Amino acid sequence: MAELTPRYGSDLIVDLLRVLGIEYVALNPGSSFRGIxxxxxxxxxxRNPEIVLCCHEEIAVSVAHGYAKAAGKPMAAIVHxxxxxxxxxxAIYNAWCDRTPVLxxxxxxxxxxxxxxxxxxxxxxxxxxxxxxxDFVKWDDQPSGLGAIPKxxxxxxxxxxxxxxxxxxxxxxxxxxxxPLEEGIRAPEPARYRPPAPLQADSDATREAARLLQxxxxxxxxxxxxxxxxxxxxxxxxxxxxxxxPVIDRGARLNFPNTHPLNLTGKERELIGSAxxxxxxxxxxxxxxxxxxxxxxxxxELAIKPGCKVIHVTLADLAVRSWSADIQELAPIDLPITADxxxxxxxxxxxxxxxxxxxxxxxxxxxxxxxxxxxxxRARWQDELKRRWDERPISPPRLTHEVWEAIKKEPLLLVxxxxxxxxxxxxx
Numbered sequence: 001m002a003e004l005t006p007r008y009g010s011d012l013i014v015d016l017l018r019v020l021g022i023e024y025v026a027l028n029p030g031s032s033f034r035g036i037x038x039x040x041x042x043x044x045x046x047r048n049p050e051i052v053l054c055c056h057e058e059i060a061v062s063v064a065h066g067y068a069k070a071a072g073k074p075m076a077a078i079v080h081x082x083x084x085x086x087x088x089x090x091a092i093y094n095a096w097c098d099r100t101p102v103l104x105x106x107x108x109x110x111x112x113x114x115x116x117x118x119x120x121x122x123x124x125x126x127x128x129x130x131x132x133x134x135d136f137v138k139w140d141d142q143p144s145g146l147g148a149i150p151k152x153x154x155x156x157x158x159x160x161x162x163x164x165x166x167x168x169x170x171x172x173x174x175x176x177x178x179x180p181l182e183e184g185i186r187a188p189e190p191a192r193y194r195p196p197a198p199l200q201a202d203s204d205a206t207r208e209a210a211r212l213l214q215x216x217x218x219x220x221x222x223x224x225x226x227x228x229x230x231x232x233x234x235x236x237x238x239x240x241x242x243x244x245x246p247v248i249d250r251g252a253r254l255n256f257p258n259t260h261p262l263n264l265t266g267k268e269r270e271l272i273g274s275a276x277x278x279x280x281x282x283x284x285x286x287x288x289x290x291x292x293x294x295x296x297x298x299x300x301e302l303a304i305k306p307g308c309k310v311i312h313v314t315l316a317d318l319a320v321r322s323w324s325a326d327i328q329e330l331a332p333i334d335l336p337i338t339a340d341x342x343x344x345x346x347x348x349x350x351x352x353x354x355x356x357x358x359x360x361x362x363x364x365x366x367x368x369x370x371x372x373x374x375x376x377x378r379a380r381w382q383d384e385l386k387r388r389w390d391e392r393p394i395s396p397p398r399l400t401h402e403v404w405e406a407i408k409k410e411p412l413l414l415v416x417x418x419x420x421x422x423x424x425x426x427x428x
Contacts, residue, residue, distance in 0.1 A: 004043060006186075009146050010035035010177040011043045013105075015187040016153040018048055022076050022103070024067065026052040026060035030080025032107030032124060035177025037078075049076060057084045061091035061167075064102045069253075070413050072230075074101040074160055081108050081124040085132050085169075095167040096136040097326045098252070099225060099319065101160035102167040104133075108142070110175040129171045135323035140169040146176060146185055154193040162195040163340050164319040165228075198340035199315065200347065205337045209279070209311050210351040212335070214358035216277035216309075219245045222289050225282035226341045227253030235345035236281065242349060243358055244367035245279075246271055251421065252284060254414055258424045259378075261371035265424065266380070272303050280312040280333075281341050287331035302332070311335040313344050381425040396420045400427070 006012050013036055017025070029037060040051055054060040057079040064075040079088040085106055095102045108129045110116055116125070126132065130140030139159045143152045149172070156168040213219050221240060226232045236256055240247050246264040247256045248271065256263050264271060272278070272290060280286050290310070291300040304310070312333045320327055337344065352358070381397070388395040394402075400422035414423055 006043070006181055008035060008039065008177065008181060009149060009172070009179045010039040012146070012149055012181060012185060012187065013153065013172065013177070014039040014044045014049070016150060017076060017103075018044065019187045019190050020153070020157050021073065022049045024052050024064075025049040025076045025078060025105075026054050026063040027078040028054050028057050028060055028080065028084065030078075030084050030107065032081035032084075032109070032174050033078050033105065033172070033177065034107075035174060036105065036107070036172070057088035058091045061088045061095065061102060061104060064104075065091065065095045065098065065100050068095075068100050068102060069098075069228075072228075074103055074157070076103040076105055078105045078107075081106065082126050082129065082132070083124065085129060089133055092133050092167050092169070093136045093324075096138075096324075099164050099166055099228070101165040103156060103160060104137070104167055104169045106169065106171045107174050107177065108171050109173040111144075111173045112175055115175060130169050133169050135321050136167075137169045138166040138319070140171070142171040142173070143176070144173075146179055146182060149176070150185070150188055154188065154190065157190075158193055158195050163198060164315040166319060198343045199338065200343050201313065201337045201339035205335060206344070206347050206351050207355075208335055209313075209337065210348055210355055211357070212277050212309050212311065213243055213245070213279060213348075214352060214355060216275075217362075218271075218275050219243060219277045219279065220271050220275040221245050221247045221279045221281065222250060222272075222283055222286075223247060223255035223281045224250035224252045224284050224289075225255075227255035228282075229342045232342045232345060233257075235341075235349065239345055239349050239352075242352060244363045244370060246370050246373075248272075248289075249424065250283060250289060251424065252282075254424075255281075259428060261374045262367075264370060264373055264377065266377045267373060269303070273305060275304065275308055277309045278304065278311065280310065280314070281345075282314050282316075283312065284316065284326075285328040286310075286312055286314075286333070287329035290331060300329075309334045311337065313337045313339050313341055315340060378425075381422075385426060396422050397426065400425075404428075 006015055060077040064077040067075040079085050109125050141152045143149050156170045160168045240262045246262055248268050249255045249265045290304055292303045293300045310333050385397040388397055396419045400419045404427050
């Protein structure tokens with residue numbers, strides 16, 4: 001593809017999306033971003049990024065949400081001024097709660113009131129439009145000049161992809177989109193504006209976590225969002241195997257192989273109640289994971305035994321908004337660690353090997369015992385599938401089995417929980 005020469009503000013916006021590696025843009029056409037739409041089609045020939053046409057703004061943002069989870073990188077969604085942003089707000093909030101990077105772009109205005117059409121441009125313009133979603137995006141911006149567009153998009157991308165990740169909203173005045181570009185305004189080199197290195201834990205905290213896990217007789221790992229990085233999954237497998245620690249997968253991502261003999265998801269109640277050390281890894285609702293809840297009385301009580309030490313490695317405290325209660329109840333933690341599990345787990349494994357104080361005989365014995373429990377759990381799921389095979393309407397386990405039979409030879413990636421957790425129980 002020949003090098004393109006941008007002529008308008010909207011061409012520059014599309015150039016920036018391309019240099020950032022954005023492959024797709026989901027949108028439901030709207031007049032407030034007609035400039036960007038035109039540049040995607042006529043300037044960029046609808047290639048890198050390519051338009052994914054949607055029938056509703058909520059669908060557009062949801063498509064970008066799912067893409068980010070499957071591809072491991074963000075996608076853009078463009079929504080129409082005030083009304084499109086209102087439509088998209090539920091999907092943006094979903095991406096916020098799911099800590100998923102989405103570049104939400106929008107149009108507004110003209111902000112120059114002398115250029116507005118009667119009625120329609122007035123009711124479709126807000127001051128400032130980002131106020132509508134500011135409580136559940138990591139950042140929003142509305143540049144006021146052509147020269148500010150590159151830094152707005154580069155900063156938005158950097159913020160969205162810096163852990164803990166999340167959606168951002170970038171709004172562009174329709175007048176700015178259609179304005180001729182001035183000399184010297186070009187897309188900068190994105191490598192100089194990339195996200196920072198992942199946050200590592202304090203070395204003393206890592207040493208203490210290693211000591212506690214090695215001394216434990218009944219250690220337990222609870223994982224939730226860790227699986228957003230494939231390398232973290234591999235590290236978790238290595239850690240679990242090193243010390244023969246059972247893993248409970250809470251399912252915000254696929255965190256641990258469901259057929260691994262140390263995956264004991266399904267025995268949460270027994271394992272949490274008997275554990276003497278619990279390592280939580282990116283657990284969104286740690287309090288909920290550690291408690292028993294009575295639906296009738298609406299009361300919860302801790303299910304861990306007295307003296308159980310709780311370690312939690314998370315970046316959740318860096319993504320807090322007062323407006324939403326998605327922070328969940330505050331859980332009691334003996335060793336809180338603010339770190340990215342992608343780099344923490346390798347450091348923890350190295351420290352455990354360095355200390356080398358765990359009993360290999362006890363570890364091997366625990367490994368055999370846990371493997372037997374894993375096979376028992378898998379057999380129980382199969383028995384329930386057989387028992388509920390003829391239910392009408394079709395039961396979740398039967399439906400899950402039938403879907404698996406249809407797709408099992410296809411390359412796939414399960415990025416979200418579904419069918420009430422049955423895929424993790426029945427799929428191989």
